[in-house]
Amino acid sequence: MIYLDNAATTYPKPPQVYRVWADAMRTYGANPGRAGYDFSSATSEAVYTARESCASLFGAQPENTIFTLNCTHALNLAIKGIAGKKSHYVISDLEHNAVLRPVHSATLKNGGSYSVFEVSTDDKVTLARAERAIRRDTAAVICTAASNVTGRRLPVKGLAEICRRHGVCFVVDGAQGAGALPLQLSDGINILCAAGHKGLYGPMGTGLLVTDGKYPLDTLMEGGTGSASESPLQPEFTPDRFESGTINTAGVIALGAGAQFVRTKTPSAILKHELELCRHFCEEARKIKGLVLYNDITQQNYHSYAPVVSFNLIGRHSSEVSDELGKRGFCLRGGLHCAPLAHRKLGTLDIGTVRFSPSVFTTHAEVLALLRELYRMASAHKA
Amino acid sequence: MDSFYINMQSATQAQKARAVLARNGIRSTAERYHSRGKGCSFRLRVYADRGKVCLLLAKAGIPCDIS
Numbered sequence: 001m002i003y004l005d006n007a008a009t010t011y012p013k014p015p016q017v018y019r020v021w022a023d024a025m026r027t028y029g030a031n032p033g034r035a036g037y038d039f040s041s042a043t044s045e046a047v048y049t050a051r052e053s054c055a056s057l058f059g060a061q062p063e064n065t066i067f068t069l070n071c072t073h074a075l076n077l078a079i080k081g082i083a084g085k086k087s088h089y090v091i092s093d094l095e096h097n098a099v100l101r102p103v104h105s106a107t108l109k110n111g112g113s114y115s116v117f118e119v120s121t122d123d124k125v126t127l128a129r130a131e132r133a134i135r136r137d138t139a140a141v142i143c144t145a146a147s148n149v150t151g152r153r154l155p156v157k158g159l160a161e162i163c164r165r166h167g168v169c170f171v172v173d174g175a176q177g178a179g180a181l182p183l184q185l186s187d188g189i190n191i192l193c194a195a196g197h198k199g200l201y202g203p204m205g206t207g208l209l210v211t212d213g214k215y216p217l218d219t220l221m222e223g224g225t226g227s228a229s230e231s232p233l234q235p236e237f238t239p240d241r242f243e244s245g246t247i248n249t250a251g252v253i254a255l256g257a258g259a260q261f262v263r264t265k266t267p268s269a270i271l272k273h274e275l276e277l278c279r280h281f282c283e284e285a286r287k288i289k290g291l292v293l294y295n296d297i298t299q300q301n302y303h304s305y306a307p308v309v310s311f312n313l314i315g316r317h318s319s320e321v322s323d324e325l326g327k328r329g330f331c332l333r334g335g336l337h338c339a340p341l342a343h344r345k346l347g348t349l350d351i352g353t354v355r356f357s358p359s360v361f362t363t364h365a366e367v368l369a370l371l372r373e374l375y376r377m378a379s380a381h382k383a
Numbered sequence: 384m385d386s387f388y389i390n391m392q393s394a395t396q397a398q399k400a401r402a403v404l405a406r407n408g409i410r411s412t413a414e415r416y417h418s419r420g421k422g423c424s425f426r427l428r429v430y431a432d433r434g435k436v437c438l439l440l441a442k443a444g445i446p447c448d449i450s
Contacts, residue, residue, distance in 0.1 A: 033394030033425075036415035044413065048398030061444070063395050226415075227393045230422030240393045 002366045003331045007148055007176055007308050007357035009197045009204055013254075014261040017201055021254035028253060031246055033226040043249060050256020051239070054200070057259050057267070058192055058210045059184045066209040066239045067252045071175040072098040074193035074209035077242060078171045079142060080106050081217030082191075087139035089114040090130065090168075092154060093345050094147040097338040099173050103142065112137075116341065119147075121304075123155040131162045140169040140215075145177030146306030149342040149353060150295040151278070153181065153304055160188025169215040176306050178208075179262045180271040185212045199270070200262060201360075202255030205248050213238070221245075270360045274307030277358040277367050281309055284371045290314045290378040294346050294353055310346075310353035313378055318352035321377070325354070328373055332356055387433060389440070390418075390448040391425040400427050403443045409436060426450060 003011050024046065030039040032047045048062065055065040068074040079089070079102040089103045093116050103114050115133040120126045130141065141163050146153045156172060163170035171191045174183055179199025183192055189212070196206030211217075222234040223244030235241050262270065278297040285291055294310040313321050322334030335352040336343050343349040356370070391397035397413035404411045409431040418424040429436050437447035 033415070040415070041413060044394045044398055045401075048395060048402065051395065052399075052402065062399050063393070225393075226423055227425065228421055228423070230420065235393070237392050237396075239395055 001329050001331060002369060004356055004358060004362065004366070004370060005331045005333045006359035006362070007198070007337075007355060008333055009195075010199065010201050010359045012361060013201050013203070013258065016261060017203070017254050017257045020257040021203060021250055024250035024253040028249060032249055034246075046253050046256075047247070047249060050253050050259070053256040053259040053263065054208055055210065057179070057200075057263060058194075059186050060192075060210040060212070063238050064211045064213050066211070066242045067247050067255075068193075068207040068209055068242075069205060069248070070197070070207040071173065071193050071195035072207075074207050075099055075142070075171070075173055076102045077209050077217060077220050078191045078193055079103055079140070080220060082140050082169050082171070082215055083110050083112070083218075084139060085110050085112075086137065087112040088135050088137045090133045090138055090141040091116055092126075092130070092143045093118050094144055094149070094152060094154070094342045095142070095339070096144060096148055096173065096175065097340070098175065099142050099144065100341060112139075118345075119152060119154060123158060127155055127158045127162060130159055131166075134162070134166050134168060138166070138168050140171050142171040142173065144173040144175070145181050145183055146308070147339070147342055148176045148308060149310050149337050149339050149346070149355065151176070151297070151305040151308035152295065153177075153306055156181075156183065156189065157187045163190070164188050176308060179259075180267050180274065181306060182267065185210065190215050191217075196251070196255040196258070199267075200255060201258035203251045206251045206255045208255075209242065211238070217242070219244075265360060271307065272302075273360055274358050274362070275302050275305065277362055277364065278305070278307045278309050278356070280364055281356055281367050281371065284368075285309075285311060285374065288371070288375050288378050290381060291374060294348070307358055309356045310348075311356065312348070312351060312353055313374070313381060316351075316381065318348075318354045321354050324377060325370075325373065330370055330373060332370075386428050386430045388414075388450040389427045389429060389436070390450050391427055391445075394425055396445060397425040397427050399443065400440055400445050403439055403445070404429065404431070404436065407439055409439070
């Protein structure tokens with residue numbers, strides 16, 4: 001099996017993540033922050049180490065690094081937590097349903113609205129369009145760091161500067177960027193949401209909300225936090241405010257090991273390796289007759305992309321192609337990738353795309369094997 | 384050396400304070416306890432000079448609420 005669906009979740013994980021995860025189930029089996037005995041304290045300490053490891057990747061304070069179930073959970077916290085009555089949001093036309101749906105839902109509930117700006121291949125044009133979409137009642141601009149369909153990166157620093165000037169909260173969906181792209185709170189991101197199980201190489205069922213603390217958020221749920229427990233009010237301080245109930249302890253400890261792996265490798269080295277694999281794929285794939293690329297990664301445009309490539313075999317539905325690849329031992333995802341806005345933009349809403357997404361563990365030999373298979377499939381279809 | 388306690392608002396803050404002090408060679412332990420009027424709470428038991436400890440914690444943005 002050759003796994004090339006790392007934009008959905010990375011596989012395999014680094015060996016230390018498996019080791020730490022399994023070990024945490026035994027060694028850190030007490031509930032963290034809920035008791036005073038040593039077993040619980042040791043678990044609290046391990047959770048804190050993981051929190052610190054994740055925080056340092058994004059230049060955040062550990063207490064402002066909140067563990068969530070996944071990136072979608074973090075985005076819901078940010079989007080619904082920032083909403084006032086009749087709030088207005090600004091989003092891009094590359095957003096995943098993890099942004100679009102909570103924004104849509106929040107505006108239906110609070111009587112607000114949202115504007116969608118078009119991402120251009122020219123960052124200056126994108127920034128001008130985003131700024132034009134901001135209104136007096138805009139509560140937040142929420143943008144993906146990079147499209148999960150085409151890998152197209154948004155000008156995060158420029159958007160952050162616009163939001164700062166307008167006094168608007170800037171939320172970044174880092175599902176496809178965290179762990180590879182240079183995403184730092186010091187660049188003006190107010191809230192960064194990330195999946196733990198993608199570029200941070202943690203287990204599924206883990207995610208992060210990282211905040212600079214400038215925009216207080218309302219809670220999605222309340223409950224026991226192990227702190228200030230005589231009060232019926234949810235604590236104001238983080239991370240307790242957003243971590244009611246027992247967290248996925250073994251999962252977040254393993255996520256910490258994943259974050260540490262990324263820190264050691266460095267996000268820039270990981271990005272370079274993965275983009276190089278994408279360039280290799282694009283360079284050869286564009287020679288295959290009957291294959292259409294929706295983004296073409298070359299050495300000249302590395303700065304514009306996250307390591308994701310979408311393609312189709314002409315005349316075939318993307319799911320049909322990914323299913324056939326699956327039967328031949330290649331794991332790639334077909335369909336809409338939960339991003340209908342991006343597919344509307346690409347003109348692929350009816351057929352979706354097949355998505356190639358490598359990880360730090362993917363090799364050029366695996367890319368070559370996929371290309372050979374695609375060549376065979378495209379030739380057979382023509383014949 | 385005698386020890387003293389510093390109140391912490393959460394387990395995370397207590398762990399952060401412990402980590403800050405450890406990086407400066409100061410031994411401390413995070414403890415959970417029941418505080419009248421607050422319920423479950425956390426504190427740090429520290430074995431070092433109060434002035435130095437409070438300065439280090441202040442630099443990390445942690446209030447030095449000595450109990």
